[in-house]
Amino acid sequence: LRINVGAAAGAASSAHMYGIMFEDINFSGDGGLYAELIRNRAFQGASTSVSPWTAVGGARLSLSTTQPLSSALPKALAVTGGSGAVGFANPGYWGFDVKVQPYTGSFYVLGDYAGNFTASFQSTASKETLGSVDIVSAATSAGWVQHNFTLVPTKAAANSNNTFSITYNAAGVKGGSLSFNLISLFPPTYKNRPNGLRKDLMEALAEMKPSILRFPGGNNLEGDAPPNYWKWQNTIGPLKDRPGRMGTWSYQNTDGLGLVEYMQWCEDLNMEPLLATWAGLYLGGSLTPQSGLQPYVDDFLNELEFLMGDAATTKYGAQRASILGHARPWRVNFVEIGNEDNLNGGPASYTAYRFPMFYNAIKAKYPNMTVIASMETKSLPGDAAQDYHTYSQPKSMIGDFAKFDRYDRKHKVIVGEYANINRDSASNMWNNRPLYPFWKGSVSEAVLAIGAERNGDVVIGLTYAPLFCNLNSHQWTPDLIAYTADPAQTVKSTSHAVIKLLSSVRITHLLSMTGDPPKPVYYVVGLNAATGSRVVKTAVYGSPSGAAVSMTVAFAGDAVAAGATATLTVLTAPGGENSSNAVGSIAAVKTETTTLTAGAGGVFTYSLPDLSVSVLEVKGV
Numbered sequence: 084l085r086i087n088v089g090a091a092a093g094a095a096s097s098a099h100m101y102g103i104m105f106e107d108i109n110f111s112g113d114g115g116l117y118a119e120l121i122r123n124r125a126f127q128g129a130s131t132s133v134s135p136w137t138a139v140g141g142a143r144l145s146l147s148t149t150q151p152l153s154s155a156l157p158k159a160l161a162v163t164g165g166s167g168a169v170g171f172a173n174p175g176y177w178g179f180d181v182k183v184q185p186y187t188g189s190f191y192v193l194g195d196y197a198g199n200f201t202a203s204f205q206s207t208a209s210k211e212t213l214g215s216v217d218i219v220s221a222a223t224s225a226g227w228v229q230h231n232f233t234l235v236p237t238k239a240a241a242n243s244n245n246t247f248s249i250t251y252n253a254a255g256v257k258g259g260s261l262s263f264n265l266i267s268l269f270p271p272t273y274k275n276r277p278n279g280l281r282k283d284l285m286e287a288l289a290e291m292k293p294s295i296l297r298f299p300g301g302n303n304l305e306g307d308a309p310p311n312y313w314k315w316q317n318t319i320g321p322l323k324d325r326p327g328r329m330g331t332w333s334y335q336n337t338d339g340l341g342l343v344e345y346m347q348w349c350e351d352l353n354m355e356p357l358l359a360t361w362a363g364l365y366l367g368g369s370l371t372p373q374s375g376l377q378p379y380v381d382d383f384l385n386e387l388e389f390l391m392g393d394a395a396t397t398k399y400g401a402q403r404a405s406i407l408g409h410a411r412p413w414r415v416n417f418v419e420i421g422n423e424d425n426l427n428g429g430p431a432s433y434t435a436y437r438f439p440m441f442y443n444a445i446k447a448k449y450p451n452m453t454v455i456a457s458m459e460t461k462s463l464p465g466d467a468a469q470d471y472h473t474y475s476q477p478k479s480m481i482g483d484f485a486k487f488d489r490y491d492r493k494h495k496v497i498v499g500e501y502a503n504i505n506r507d508s509a510s511n512m513w514n515n516r517p518l519y520p521f522w523k524g525s526v527s528e529a530v531l532a533i534g535a536e537r538n539g540d541v542v543i544g545l546t547y548a549p550l551f552c553n554l555n556s557h558q559w560t561p562d563l564i565a566y567t568a569d570p571a572q573t574v575k576s577t578s579h580a581v582i583k584l585l586s587s588v589r590i591t592h593l594l595s596m597t598g599d600p601p602k603p604v605y606y607v608v609g610l611n612a613a614t615g616s617r618v619v620k621t622a623v624y625g626s627p628s629g630a631a632v633s634m635t636v637a638f639a640g641d642a643v644a645a646g647a648t649a650t651l652t653v654l655t656a657p658g659g660e661n662s663s664n665a666v667g668s669i670a671a672v673k674t675e676t677t678t679l680t681a682g683a684g685g686v687f688t689y690s691l692p693d694l695s696v697s698v699l700e701v702k703g704v
């Protein structure tokens with residue numbers, strides 16, 4: 084296959100081509116990226132059970148609403164009776180990774196107690212204490228008192244099958260019982276942010292060099308039924324003022340990972356935020372009429388003002404500065420109105436009034452903001468963009484390679500969710516889905532991505548979904564990164580490897596490509612104007628008889644002369660098209676890097692195996 088590459092830089096490409104999409108699904112926020120280790124730390128939601136807390140030392144546990152810690156957290160854990168060392172234990176999000184490192188903890192107590200509290204880790208199997216710390220009680224029946232501590236285990240645990248407990252001497256309690264709330268414990272977090280994010284998962288994301296974050300959903304933005312949509316005001320400020328909400332994916336969200344934490348996440352990974360707002364439609368089909376929508380539009384403007392408003396002159400900008408001490412405004416350039424409004428009876432109202440009401444109000448205040456519709460539609464006002472989602476099987480996803488060639492250039496598009504969720508052999512792709520992405524699917528996703536990059540003038544970027552999966556409890560597979568409480572078990576999938584490679588060298592401008600049609604080698608060629616690199620990205624999919632393909636890449640003009648060198652990185656899966664990375668087996672993808680030298684006329688020749696993904700980078704001179 085021959086590719087003739089033009090010399091002059093063509094259309095500018097998007098700076099956000101490779102990004103990530105996040106919503107709390109599969110315990111991806113709570114029990115995942117959000118580094119809080121205690122499950123059900125504040126008894127949020129409708130549950131009347133203390134689960135998963137268990138009593139220690141013959142105490143009795145119950146929920147008390149007698150004297151709430153705050154209006155957001157009306158329920159507390161009442162601990163009554165027992166003798167000697169009594170208290171309560173938590174299993175974490177299916178275990179605790181115990182290392183010799185500082186764990187930062189805190190809990191509130193109400194009641195009279197003289198003595199120490201002891202916070203500790205225990206091995207579930209051996210009952211051995213892996214570390215403990217005593218905290219002098221300041222507890223009183225006069226009001227809730229916060230206790231802070233640092234627990235440094237003396238011993239690393241062999242595995243994550245451990246529990247955390249708080250105990251105290253029952254003899255020191257006056258009045259028979261104590262109440263506890265907001266019992267929190269964090270390991271060291273990424274960049275040591277308080278209330279921060281899990282290190283190994285952030286490092287796995289950083290490897291992909293994502294440049295945009297689409298959040299907070301996904302279905303989890305929408306809520307199943309009134310009043311359960313994602314509300315920004317409930318996710319900011321001190322944790323004791325965050326009520327949490329019932330998420331769409333069948334578990335309670337703490338909202339500890341809230342709006343501000345999302346913005347900090349963007350800062351830490353140098354990503355552009357793409358902030359989505361609820362747009363008047365619940366997943367169950369409950370719809371806000373036109374006459375009732377304006378308050379939600381206004382509320383989103385308030386949210387934007389909270390993020391971007393001047394601290395001295397705007398109401399919500401001042402709130403940001405006072406709550407967070409964050410006087411400097413953030414910048415939001417991309418917003419999305421709703422999620423998948425093509426579903427659940429949404430399209431007619433969406434194009435008739437819901438999208439236009441949000442669009443007009445946002446554009447009036449922020450004329451340069453990119454406002455994205457949550458569906459593909461021909462009825463887009465002004466310079467609105469749109470969102471295309473595809474869950475597919477490898478053979479069908481290939482069919483989207485040229486999709487964006489056909490787009491008119493008036494309205495941009497983001498591929499806000501994509502994934503191959505089953506093998507071609509599955510008769511119904513939604514059933515019996517694999518737990519992990521598999522190689523053929525990942526190569527086919529590369530074909531989609533390369534098709535998008537060829538149209539970087541109109542495609543904003545791509546974000547795989549879902550991003551994360553807690554292997555102990557999940558609602559959707561496959562997912563980009565899977566994990567348990569034990570970071571040694573984190574699985575970066577084959578699709579992660581593909582995104583990491585394609586994202587590693589960014590194209591700022593397309594270069595003209597002539598020669599053989601892009602099949603079975605799907606390719607894009609571009610320039611990185613900042614480094615001067617010329618780059619050829621390929622995915623080989625469906626080569627006749629699975630044979631390797633001989634490549635000839637000829638660079639026109641003087642840009643690449645004979646003797647110029649290039650780095651070729653090729654990903655393959657020696658285990659075959661169905662191979663996956665999995666817990667304990669994370670080497671499905673083979674990476675080979677070689678240095679090539681251009682022959683006469685700046686021509687590179689090389690060979691690419693079928694089902695491979697590659698990047699050839701000719702470094703700028």
Ligand code: AHR
Pocket residue numbers: 106108300301302303422423500548549559
């Ligand atoms: O990614 C899982 C779900 O798929 C998202 O929540 C939703 O937007 C889509 O239907």
